[in-house]
Amino acid sequence: MxxxxxxxxxxxxxxxxxxxxxxxxxxxxxxxxxxxxxxxxEVASTVGAKGGVAVPIVADVADAASVESALAEANDALGGLDMVIANAGAGCTTHATKLTVADVLRVVDVNVRGAFVTLVAALPYLLDRKRGHLVGVSSLAGRRGLPHAGPYSASKAALSTFLETLRLDLAGTGVRVTDVQPGFVDTDMSRATPTRPFLWTAEKAAKEIVSELRHAPAVYAFPLPLSAVVSASRLLPDGVVSYVAGRGLARK
Ligand SMILES: NC(=O)c1ccc[n+]([C@@H]2O[C@H](COP(=O)([O-])OP(=O)(O)OC[C@H]3O[C@@H](n4cnc5c(N)ncnc54)[C@H](OP(=O)(O)O)[C@@H]3O)[C@@H](O)[C@H]2O)c1
Structure with missing residues:
Protein backbone atom coordinates (compact mmCIF):
# COMPACT_ATOMS: atom_id res chain seq x y z
CA MET A 1 0.00 0.00 0.00
CA GLU A 42 14.84 23.92 -1.92
CA VAL A 43 13.37 20.40 -1.73
CA ALA A 44 10.11 21.79 -0.30
CA SER A 45 9.85 24.33 -3.16
CA THR A 46 10.60 21.67 -5.77
CA VAL A 47 7.80 19.54 -4.30
CA GLY A 48 5.47 22.56 -3.96
CA ALA A 49 6.08 23.61 -7.57
CA LYS A 50 4.74 20.24 -8.67
CA GLY A 51 1.64 20.59 -6.48
CA GLY A 52 2.89 18.42 -3.62
CA VAL A 53 3.22 19.06 0.12
CA ALA A 54 6.59 18.87 1.90
CA VAL A 55 7.02 20.17 5.45
CA PRO A 56 10.69 21.07 6.06
CA ILE A 57 11.91 20.44 9.62
CA VAL A 58 15.45 21.27 10.70
CA ALA A 59 16.75 18.62 13.11
CA ASP A 60 19.95 16.81 14.01
CA VAL A 61 19.40 13.04 14.32
CA ALA A 62 22.41 12.79 16.65
CA ASP A 63 20.35 14.78 19.19
CA ALA A 64 17.48 12.66 20.55
CA ALA A 65 15.43 15.67 21.72
CA SER A 66 15.70 17.20 18.25
CA VAL A 67 14.38 13.98 16.67
CA GLU A 68 11.49 13.72 19.16
CA SER A 69 10.45 17.28 18.50
CA ALA A 70 10.70 16.79 14.70
CA LEU A 71 8.43 13.73 14.93
CA ALA A 72 5.86 15.61 17.05
CA GLU A 73 5.90 18.56 14.63
CA ALA A 74 5.52 16.27 11.59
CA ASN A 75 2.72 14.27 13.24
CA ASP A 76 0.78 17.50 13.93
CA ALA A 77 1.45 19.01 10.50
CA LEU A 78 0.58 15.87 8.53
CA GLY A 79 -2.22 14.58 10.77
CA GLY A 80 -0.47 11.28 11.59
CA LEU A 81 2.54 9.34 10.32
CA ASP A 82 2.06 6.31 8.06
CA MET A 83 5.73 5.70 7.32
CA VAL A 84 9.00 6.77 8.95
CA ILE A 85 12.24 6.41 6.99
CA ALA A 86 15.50 6.61 8.95
CA ASN A 87 17.67 7.54 6.00
CA ALA A 88 20.12 10.15 7.34
CA GLY A 89 23.64 8.82 7.14
CA ALA A 90 27.30 9.75 7.36
CA GLY A 91 30.00 8.13 5.23
CA CYS A 92 33.58 7.24 6.05
CA THR A 93 36.23 6.01 3.61
CA THR A 94 39.29 6.06 5.83
CA HIS A 95 41.95 3.37 6.19
CA ALA A 96 42.10 1.95 9.74
CA THR A 97 45.60 3.41 10.31
CA LYS A 98 44.27 6.92 9.62
CA LEU A 99 40.98 6.72 11.52
CA THR A 100 40.40 9.24 14.27
CA VAL A 101 38.11 9.06 17.27
CA ALA A 102 36.18 11.95 15.70
CA ASP A 103 35.56 9.85 12.53
CA VAL A 104 34.18 7.00 14.62
CA LEU A 105 31.92 9.23 16.72
CA ARG A 106 30.56 11.10 13.67
CA VAL A 107 29.53 7.87 11.93
CA VAL A 108 28.16 6.13 15.02
CA ASP A 109 26.25 9.24 16.14
CA VAL A 110 24.35 9.52 12.86
CA ASN A 111 24.15 5.96 11.48
CA VAL A 112 23.60 4.07 14.73
CA ARG A 113 22.40 6.46 17.44
CA GLY A 114 20.49 8.69 14.99
CA ALA A 115 18.78 5.84 13.17
CA PHE A 116 17.92 3.88 16.35
CA VAL A 117 16.52 7.00 18.02
CA THR A 118 14.45 7.91 14.95
CA LEU A 119 12.90 4.43 14.74
CA VAL A 120 12.25 4.04 18.48
CA ALA A 121 10.89 7.58 18.96
CA ALA A 122 8.57 7.08 15.95
CA LEU A 123 7.18 3.77 17.12
CA PRO A 124 4.54 5.07 19.61
CA TYR A 125 2.93 7.14 16.83
CA LEU A 126 2.49 4.00 14.72
CA LEU A 127 1.55 1.65 17.57
CA ASP A 128 -1.19 4.07 18.67
CA ARG A 129 -2.86 3.66 15.28
CA LYS A 130 -2.01 -0.08 15.08
CA ARG A 131 -0.50 0.43 11.64
CA GLY A 132 2.45 1.96 9.88
CA HIS A 133 5.80 1.20 8.34
CA LEU A 134 9.27 1.71 9.81
CA VAL A 135 12.07 1.80 7.24
CA GLY A 136 15.81 2.00 7.80
CA VAL A 137 18.24 2.82 5.01
CA SER A 138 21.17 0.56 5.78
CA SER A 139 23.67 -0.61 3.11
CA LEU A 140 25.11 -3.64 1.33
CA ALA A 141 28.31 -2.45 3.07
CA GLY A 142 26.80 -3.73 6.32
CA ARG A 143 27.01 -7.33 5.11
CA ARG A 144 30.85 -7.39 5.32
CA GLY A 145 33.62 -5.36 6.91
CA LEU A 146 34.75 -3.55 3.75
CA PRO A 147 38.25 -2.08 3.34
CA HIS A 148 38.51 1.61 4.34
CA ALA A 149 35.00 1.48 5.76
CA GLY A 150 35.29 0.11 9.30
CA PRO A 151 32.95 2.50 11.13
CA TYR A 152 30.56 2.71 8.17
CA SER A 153 30.26 -1.06 7.52
CA ALA A 154 29.89 -1.76 11.24
CA SER A 155 27.29 0.99 11.70
CA LYS A 156 25.15 -0.43 8.88
CA ALA A 157 25.50 -3.98 10.25
CA ALA A 158 24.20 -2.64 13.57
CA LEU A 159 21.26 -0.93 11.85
CA SER A 160 20.32 -4.03 9.84
CA THR A 161 20.45 -6.19 12.97
CA PHE A 162 18.34 -3.68 14.89
CA LEU A 163 15.74 -3.63 12.11
CA GLU A 164 15.64 -7.44 12.12
CA THR A 165 14.79 -7.49 15.81
CA LEU A 166 12.19 -4.72 15.40
CA ARG A 167 10.54 -6.81 12.67
CA LEU A 168 10.36 -9.86 14.95
CA ASP A 169 9.13 -7.93 17.99
CA LEU A 170 6.52 -5.94 16.06
CA ALA A 171 4.96 -8.92 14.28
CA GLY A 172 1.21 -8.80 14.89
CA THR A 173 1.14 -5.12 15.93
CA GLY A 174 0.23 -3.80 12.47
CA VAL A 175 3.61 -2.07 12.19
CA ARG A 176 5.80 -3.38 9.39
CA VAL A 177 9.59 -3.03 9.20
CA THR A 178 11.83 -2.89 6.13
CA ASP A 179 15.62 -2.83 5.87
CA VAL A 180 16.69 -1.06 2.65
CA GLN A 181 20.22 -2.02 1.61
CA PRO A 182 21.47 0.08 -1.32
CA GLY A 183 24.61 -0.63 -3.31
CA PHE A 184 26.24 2.40 -4.96
CA VAL A 185 23.97 5.38 -5.57
CA ASP A 186 25.32 8.59 -7.11
CA THR A 187 25.13 11.07 -4.20
CA ASP A 188 27.49 13.42 -2.32
CA MET A 189 28.31 10.57 0.06
CA SER A 190 29.32 7.95 -2.49
CA ARG A 191 31.40 10.40 -4.58
CA ALA A 192 34.21 9.88 -2.05
CA THR A 193 34.43 6.21 -3.19
CA PRO A 194 36.76 5.77 -6.19
CA THR A 195 35.06 2.68 -7.69
CA ARG A 196 31.28 2.42 -7.77
CA PRO A 197 30.19 -0.69 -9.69
CA PHE A 198 26.54 -0.99 -10.80
CA LEU A 199 25.98 2.70 -9.92
CA TRP A 200 22.35 3.90 -9.81
CA THR A 201 21.13 7.49 -9.85
CA ALA A 202 19.34 8.72 -6.73
CA GLU A 203 16.17 9.12 -8.81
CA LYS A 204 16.25 5.50 -9.98
CA ALA A 205 16.98 4.30 -6.44
CA ALA A 206 14.05 6.33 -5.07
CA LYS A 207 11.65 5.05 -7.72
CA GLU A 208 12.58 1.43 -7.00
CA ILE A 209 12.54 1.86 -3.22
CA VAL A 210 9.10 3.51 -3.29
CA SER A 211 7.77 0.75 -5.52
CA GLU A 212 9.22 -2.06 -3.34
CA LEU A 213 8.06 -0.50 -0.06
CA ARG A 214 4.45 -0.92 -1.18
CA HIS A 215 4.91 -4.63 -0.42
CA ALA A 216 6.77 -4.01 2.88
CA PRO A 217 9.52 -6.59 2.26
CA ALA A 218 11.71 -7.55 5.22
CA VAL A 219 14.78 -6.52 3.22
CA TYR A 220 15.10 -4.67 -0.08
CA ALA A 221 18.69 -4.92 -1.38
CA PHE A 222 19.76 -3.47 -4.72
CA PRO A 223 21.08 -3.66 -7.36
CA LEU A 224 20.63 -7.41 -7.67
CA PRO A 225 24.04 -8.25 -9.21
CA LEU A 226 25.97 -6.41 -6.48
CA SER A 227 23.75 -7.83 -3.76
CA ALA A 228 24.45 -11.34 -5.13
CA VAL A 229 28.22 -10.71 -5.24
CA VAL A 230 28.25 -9.43 -1.65
CA SER A 231 26.16 -12.40 -0.46
CA ALA A 232 28.45 -14.85 -2.30
CA SER A 233 31.54 -13.17 -0.82
CA ARG A 234 30.31 -14.14 2.64
CA LEU A 235 30.92 -17.77 1.67
CA LEU A 236 34.57 -17.17 0.76
CA PRO A 237 37.32 -18.02 3.26
CA ASP A 238 38.78 -14.96 5.04
CA GLY A 239 42.18 -15.60 3.40
CA VAL A 240 40.67 -15.24 -0.08
CA VAL A 241 38.89 -12.01 0.88
CA SER A 242 42.14 -10.55 2.34
CA TYR A 243 44.02 -11.54 -0.83
CA VAL A 244 41.47 -9.89 -3.14
CA ALA A 245 41.33 -6.74 -0.97
CA GLY A 246 45.15 -6.59 -0.88
CA ARG A 247 45.38 -6.99 -4.68
CA GLY A 248 43.73 -3.65 -5.33
CA LEU A 249 40.15 -3.48 -4.18
CA ALA A 250 41.52 -1.56 -1.21
CA ARG A 251 43.45 1.72 -1.50
CA LYS A 252 46.33 2.36 0.84
N1 LIG B 1 25.01 6.71 -1.83
C1 LIG B 1 25.28 5.44 -1.67
O1 LIG B 1 25.99 4.82 -2.50
C2 LIG B 1 24.71 4.69 -0.50
C3 LIG B 1 24.87 3.29 -0.48
C4 LIG B 1 24.33 2.58 0.60
C5 LIG B 1 23.64 3.24 1.60
N2 LIG B 1 23.51 4.60 1.55
C6 LIG B 1 22.79 5.24 2.65
O2 LIG B 1 21.77 6.08 2.12
C7 LIG B 1 21.47 7.10 3.08
C8 LIG B 1 21.41 8.44 2.36
O3 LIG B 1 22.74 8.79 1.93
P1 LIG B 1 23.03 9.52 0.54
O4 LIG B 1 23.84 8.60 -0.27
O5 LIG B 1 21.80 10.07 0.00
O6 LIG B 1 24.05 10.65 1.03
P2 LIG B 1 23.93 12.24 1.14
O7 LIG B 1 23.48 12.84 -0.14
O8 LIG B 1 25.24 12.67 1.72
O9 LIG B 1 22.77 12.44 2.20
C9 LIG B 1 22.93 12.26 3.57
C10 LIG B 1 21.76 12.93 4.25
O10 LIG B 1 21.85 12.69 5.66
C11 LIG B 1 21.65 13.92 6.32
N3 LIG B 1 22.34 13.94 7.61
C12 LIG B 1 23.64 13.67 7.86
N4 LIG B 1 23.90 13.84 9.17
C13 LIG B 1 22.73 14.25 9.74
C14 LIG B 1 22.36 14.59 11.06
N5 LIG B 1 23.24 14.57 12.08
N6 LIG B 1 21.07 14.94 11.30
C15 LIG B 1 20.17 14.98 10.29
N7 LIG B 1 20.46 14.66 9.02
C16 LIG B 1 21.74 14.30 8.75
C17 LIG B 1 22.21 14.98 5.36
O11 LIG B 1 21.59 16.25 5.61
P3 LIG B 1 22.25 17.49 6.38
O12 LIG B 1 23.72 17.49 6.08
O13 LIG B 1 21.51 18.66 5.80
O14 LIG B 1 21.95 17.28 7.82
C18 LIG B 1 21.74 14.43 4.03
O15 LIG B 1 20.42 14.85 3.78
C19 LIG B 1 22.55 7.03 4.15
O16 LIG B 1 22.07 6.34 5.29
C20 LIG B 1 23.63 6.18 3.47
O17 LIG B 1 24.45 5.52 4.40
C21 LIG B 1 24.01 5.35 0.53
Whole structure:
Protein backbone atom coordinates (compact mmCIF):
# COMPACT_ATOMS: atom_id res chain seq x y z
CA MET A 1 0.00 0.00 0.00
CA UNK A 2 1.15 3.55 -0.67
CA UNK A 3 1.26 5.61 2.55
CA UNK A 4 -0.50 8.98 2.79
CA UNK A 5 2.18 10.59 4.95
CA UNK A 6 5.92 9.91 5.22
CA UNK A 7 8.63 11.26 7.56
CA UNK A 8 12.08 11.12 5.96
CA UNK A 9 15.38 11.97 7.67
CA UNK A 10 18.35 13.02 5.54
CA UNK A 11 16.01 14.55 2.96
CA UNK A 12 18.16 17.59 2.13
CA UNK A 13 20.18 15.67 -0.51
CA UNK A 14 20.80 12.37 -2.25
CA UNK A 15 18.49 9.41 -1.71
CA UNK A 16 16.34 11.14 0.94
CA UNK A 17 15.72 14.14 -1.32
CA UNK A 18 14.83 11.85 -4.23
CA UNK A 19 12.51 9.78 -2.00
CA UNK A 20 10.69 12.93 -0.87
CA UNK A 21 10.20 14.09 -4.46
CA UNK A 22 9.09 10.64 -5.64
CA UNK A 23 6.57 10.22 -2.79
CA UNK A 24 5.24 13.76 -3.31
CA UNK A 25 4.83 13.02 -7.03
CA UNK A 26 2.48 10.22 -5.97
CA UNK A 27 0.40 12.60 -3.84
CA UNK A 28 1.99 11.56 -0.52
CA UNK A 29 2.50 14.39 2.02
CA UNK A 30 6.05 14.33 3.34
CA UNK A 31 7.95 15.72 6.33
CA UNK A 32 11.54 16.31 5.27
CA UNK A 33 14.19 16.40 7.97
CA UNK A 34 17.89 17.35 7.99
CA UNK A 35 20.28 19.95 9.42
CA UNK A 36 20.69 22.20 6.33
CA UNK A 37 17.69 24.56 6.14
CA UNK A 38 18.52 26.07 2.73
CA UNK A 39 18.67 22.63 1.07
CA UNK A 40 15.47 21.49 2.81
CA UNK A 41 13.67 24.64 1.65
CA GLU A 42 14.84 23.92 -1.92
CA VAL A 43 13.37 20.40 -1.73
CA ALA A 44 10.11 21.79 -0.30
CA SER A 45 9.85 24.33 -3.16
CA THR A 46 10.60 21.67 -5.77
CA VAL A 47 7.80 19.54 -4.30
CA GLY A 48 5.47 22.56 -3.96
CA ALA A 49 6.08 23.61 -7.57
CA LYS A 50 4.74 20.24 -8.67
CA GLY A 51 1.64 20.59 -6.48
CA GLY A 52 2.89 18.42 -3.62
CA VAL A 53 3.22 19.06 0.12
CA ALA A 54 6.59 18.87 1.90
CA VAL A 55 7.02 20.17 5.45
CA PRO A 56 10.69 21.07 6.06
CA ILE A 57 11.91 20.44 9.62
CA VAL A 58 15.45 21.27 10.70
CA ALA A 59 16.75 18.62 13.11
CA ASP A 60 19.95 16.81 14.01
CA VAL A 61 19.40 13.04 14.32
CA ALA A 62 22.41 12.79 16.65
CA ASP A 63 20.35 14.78 19.19
CA ALA A 64 17.48 12.66 20.55
CA ALA A 65 15.43 15.67 21.72
CA SER A 66 15.70 17.20 18.25
CA VAL A 67 14.38 13.98 16.67
CA GLU A 68 11.49 13.72 19.16
CA SER A 69 10.45 17.28 18.50
CA ALA A 70 10.70 16.79 14.70
CA LEU A 71 8.43 13.73 14.93
CA ALA A 72 5.86 15.61 17.05
CA GLU A 73 5.90 18.56 14.63
CA ALA A 74 5.52 16.27 11.59
CA ASN A 75 2.72 14.27 13.24
CA ASP A 76 0.78 17.50 13.93
CA ALA A 77 1.45 19.01 10.50
CA LEU A 78 0.58 15.87 8.53
CA GLY A 79 -2.22 14.58 10.77
CA GLY A 80 -0.47 11.28 11.59
CA LEU A 81 2.54 9.34 10.32
CA ASP A 82 2.06 6.31 8.06
CA MET A 83 5.73 5.70 7.32
CA VAL A 84 9.00 6.77 8.95
CA ILE A 85 12.24 6.41 6.99
CA ALA A 86 15.50 6.61 8.95
CA ASN A 87 17.67 7.54 6.00
CA ALA A 88 20.12 10.15 7.34
CA GLY A 89 23.64 8.82 7.14
CA ALA A 90 27.30 9.75 7.36
CA GLY A 91 30.00 8.13 5.23
CA CYS A 92 33.58 7.24 6.05
CA THR A 93 36.23 6.01 3.61
CA THR A 94 39.29 6.06 5.83
CA HIS A 95 41.95 3.37 6.19
CA ALA A 96 42.10 1.95 9.74
CA THR A 97 45.60 3.41 10.31
CA LYS A 98 44.27 6.92 9.62
CA LEU A 99 40.98 6.72 11.52
CA THR A 100 40.40 9.24 14.27
CA VAL A 101 38.11 9.06 17.27
CA ALA A 102 36.18 11.95 15.70
CA ASP A 103 35.56 9.85 12.53
CA VAL A 104 34.18 7.00 14.62
CA LEU A 105 31.92 9.23 16.72
CA ARG A 106 30.56 11.10 13.67
CA VAL A 107 29.53 7.87 11.93
CA VAL A 108 28.16 6.13 15.02
CA ASP A 109 26.25 9.24 16.14
CA VAL A 110 24.35 9.52 12.86
CA ASN A 111 24.15 5.96 11.48
CA VAL A 112 23.60 4.07 14.73
CA ARG A 113 22.40 6.46 17.44
CA GLY A 114 20.49 8.69 14.99
CA ALA A 115 18.78 5.84 13.17
CA PHE A 116 17.92 3.88 16.35
CA VAL A 117 16.52 7.00 18.02
CA THR A 118 14.45 7.91 14.95
CA LEU A 119 12.90 4.43 14.74
CA VAL A 120 12.25 4.04 18.48
CA ALA A 121 10.89 7.58 18.96
CA ALA A 122 8.57 7.08 15.95
CA LEU A 123 7.18 3.77 17.12
CA PRO A 124 4.54 5.07 19.61
CA TYR A 125 2.93 7.14 16.83
CA LEU A 126 2.49 4.00 14.72
CA LEU A 127 1.55 1.65 17.57
CA ASP A 128 -1.19 4.07 18.67
CA ARG A 129 -2.86 3.66 15.28
CA LYS A 130 -2.01 -0.08 15.08
CA ARG A 131 -0.50 0.43 11.64
CA GLY A 132 2.45 1.96 9.88
CA HIS A 133 5.80 1.20 8.34
CA LEU A 134 9.27 1.71 9.81
CA VAL A 135 12.07 1.80 7.24
CA GLY A 136 15.81 2.00 7.80
CA VAL A 137 18.24 2.82 5.01
CA SER A 138 21.17 0.56 5.78
CA SER A 139 23.67 -0.61 3.11
CA LEU A 140 25.11 -3.64 1.33
CA ALA A 141 28.31 -2.45 3.07
CA GLY A 142 26.80 -3.73 6.32
CA ARG A 143 27.01 -7.33 5.11
CA ARG A 144 30.85 -7.39 5.32
CA GLY A 145 33.62 -5.36 6.91
CA LEU A 146 34.75 -3.55 3.75
CA PRO A 147 38.25 -2.08 3.34
CA HIS A 148 38.51 1.61 4.34
CA ALA A 149 35.00 1.48 5.76
CA GLY A 150 35.29 0.11 9.30
CA PRO A 151 32.95 2.50 11.13
CA TYR A 152 30.56 2.71 8.17
CA SER A 153 30.26 -1.06 7.52
CA ALA A 154 29.89 -1.76 11.24
CA SER A 155 27.29 0.99 11.70
CA LYS A 156 25.15 -0.43 8.88
CA ALA A 157 25.50 -3.98 10.25
CA ALA A 158 24.20 -2.64 13.57
CA LEU A 159 21.26 -0.93 11.85
CA SER A 160 20.32 -4.03 9.84
CA THR A 161 20.45 -6.19 12.97
CA PHE A 162 18.34 -3.68 14.89
CA LEU A 163 15.74 -3.63 12.11
CA GLU A 164 15.64 -7.44 12.12
CA THR A 165 14.79 -7.49 15.81
CA LEU A 166 12.19 -4.72 15.40
CA ARG A 167 10.54 -6.81 12.67
CA LEU A 168 10.36 -9.86 14.95
CA ASP A 169 9.13 -7.93 17.99
CA LEU A 170 6.52 -5.94 16.06
CA ALA A 171 4.96 -8.92 14.28
CA GLY A 172 1.21 -8.80 14.89
CA THR A 173 1.14 -5.12 15.93
CA GLY A 174 0.23 -3.80 12.47
CA VAL A 175 3.61 -2.07 12.19
CA ARG A 176 5.80 -3.38 9.39
CA VAL A 177 9.59 -3.03 9.20
CA THR A 178 11.83 -2.89 6.13
CA ASP A 179 15.62 -2.83 5.87
CA VAL A 180 16.69 -1.06 2.65
CA GLN A 181 20.22 -2.02 1.61
CA PRO A 182 21.47 0.08 -1.32
CA GLY A 183 24.61 -0.63 -3.31
CA PHE A 184 26.24 2.40 -4.96
CA VAL A 185 23.97 5.38 -5.57
CA ASP A 186 25.32 8.59 -7.11
CA THR A 187 25.13 11.07 -4.20
CA ASP A 188 27.49 13.42 -2.32
CA MET A 189 28.31 10.57 0.06
CA SER A 190 29.32 7.95 -2.49
CA ARG A 191 31.40 10.40 -4.58
CA ALA A 192 34.21 9.88 -2.05
CA THR A 193 34.43 6.21 -3.19
CA PRO A 194 36.76 5.77 -6.19
CA THR A 195 35.06 2.68 -7.69
CA ARG A 196 31.28 2.42 -7.77
CA PRO A 197 30.19 -0.69 -9.69
CA PHE A 198 26.54 -0.99 -10.80
CA LEU A 199 25.98 2.70 -9.92
CA TRP A 200 22.35 3.90 -9.81
CA THR A 201 21.13 7.49 -9.85
CA ALA A 202 19.34 8.72 -6.73
CA GLU A 203 16.17 9.12 -8.81
CA LYS A 204 16.25 5.50 -9.98
CA ALA A 205 16.98 4.30 -6.44
CA ALA A 206 14.05 6.33 -5.07
CA LYS A 207 11.65 5.05 -7.72
CA GLU A 208 12.58 1.43 -7.00
CA ILE A 209 12.54 1.86 -3.22
CA VAL A 210 9.10 3.51 -3.29
CA SER A 211 7.77 0.75 -5.52
CA GLU A 212 9.22 -2.06 -3.34
CA LEU A 213 8.06 -0.50 -0.06
CA ARG A 214 4.45 -0.92 -1.18
CA HIS A 215 4.91 -4.63 -0.42
CA ALA A 216 6.77 -4.01 2.88
CA PRO A 217 9.52 -6.59 2.26
CA ALA A 218 11.71 -7.55 5.22
CA VAL A 219 14.78 -6.52 3.22
CA TYR A 220 15.10 -4.67 -0.08
CA ALA A 221 18.69 -4.92 -1.38
CA PHE A 222 19.76 -3.47 -4.72
CA PRO A 223 21.08 -3.66 -7.36
CA LEU A 224 20.63 -7.41 -7.67
CA PRO A 225 24.04 -8.25 -9.21
CA LEU A 226 25.97 -6.41 -6.48
CA SER A 227 23.75 -7.83 -3.76
CA ALA A 228 24.45 -11.34 -5.13
CA VAL A 229 28.22 -10.71 -5.24
CA VAL A 230 28.25 -9.43 -1.65
CA SER A 231 26.16 -12.40 -0.46
CA ALA A 232 28.45 -14.85 -2.30
CA SER A 233 31.54 -13.17 -0.82
CA ARG A 234 30.31 -14.14 2.64
CA LEU A 235 30.92 -17.77 1.67
CA LEU A 236 34.57 -17.17 0.76
CA PRO A 237 37.32 -18.02 3.26
CA ASP A 238 38.78 -14.96 5.04
CA GLY A 239 42.18 -15.60 3.40
CA VAL A 240 40.67 -15.24 -0.08
CA VAL A 241 38.89 -12.01 0.88
CA SER A 242 42.14 -10.55 2.34
CA TYR A 243 44.02 -11.54 -0.83
CA VAL A 244 41.47 -9.89 -3.14
CA ALA A 245 41.33 -6.74 -0.97
CA GLY A 246 45.15 -6.59 -0.88
CA ARG A 247 45.38 -6.99 -4.68
CA GLY A 248 43.73 -3.65 -5.33
CA LEU A 249 40.15 -3.48 -4.18
CA ALA A 250 41.52 -1.56 -1.21
CA ARG A 251 43.45 1.72 -1.50
CA LYS A 252 46.33 2.36 0.84
N1 LIG B 1 25.01 6.71 -1.83
C1 LIG B 1 25.28 5.44 -1.67
O1 LIG B 1 25.99 4.82 -2.50
C2 LIG B 1 24.71 4.69 -0.50
C3 LIG B 1 24.87 3.29 -0.48
C4 LIG B 1 24.33 2.58 0.60
C5 LIG B 1 23.64 3.24 1.60
N2 LIG B 1 23.51 4.60 1.55
C6 LIG B 1 22.79 5.24 2.65
O2 LIG B 1 21.77 6.08 2.12
C7 LIG B 1 21.47 7.10 3.08
C8 LIG B 1 21.41 8.44 2.36
O3 LIG B 1 22.74 8.79 1.93
P1 LIG B 1 23.03 9.52 0.54
O4 LIG B 1 23.84 8.60 -0.27
O5 LIG B 1 21.80 10.07 0.00
O6 LIG B 1 24.05 10.65 1.03
P2 LIG B 1 23.93 12.24 1.14
O7 LIG B 1 23.48 12.84 -0.14
O8 LIG B 1 25.24 12.67 1.72
O9 LIG B 1 22.77 12.44 2.20
C9 LIG B 1 22.93 12.26 3.57
C10 LIG B 1 21.76 12.93 4.25
O10 LIG B 1 21.85 12.69 5.66
C11 LIG B 1 21.65 13.92 6.32
N3 LIG B 1 22.34 13.94 7.61
C12 LIG B 1 23.64 13.67 7.86
N4 LIG B 1 23.90 13.84 9.17
C13 LIG B 1 22.73 14.25 9.74
C14 LIG B 1 22.36 14.59 11.06
N5 LIG B 1 23.24 14.57 12.08
N6 LIG B 1 21.07 14.94 11.30
C15 LIG B 1 20.17 14.98 10.29
N7 LIG B 1 20.46 14.66 9.02
C16 LIG B 1 21.74 14.30 8.75
C17 LIG B 1 22.21 14.98 5.36
O11 LIG B 1 21.59 16.25 5.61
P3 LIG B 1 22.25 17.49 6.38
O12 LIG B 1 23.72 17.49 6.08
O13 LIG B 1 21.51 18.66 5.80
O14 LIG B 1 21.95 17.28 7.82
C18 LIG B 1 21.74 14.43 4.03
O15 LIG B 1 20.42 14.85 3.78
C19 LIG B 1 22.55 7.03 4.15
O16 LIG B 1 22.07 6.34 5.29
C20 LIG B 1 23.63 6.18 3.47
O17 LIG B 1 24.45 5.52 4.40
C21 LIG B 1 24.01 5.35 0.53
Missing amino acids: TPKTVFITGASSGIGRALAIEYARKGVRVAIVARRKKELD
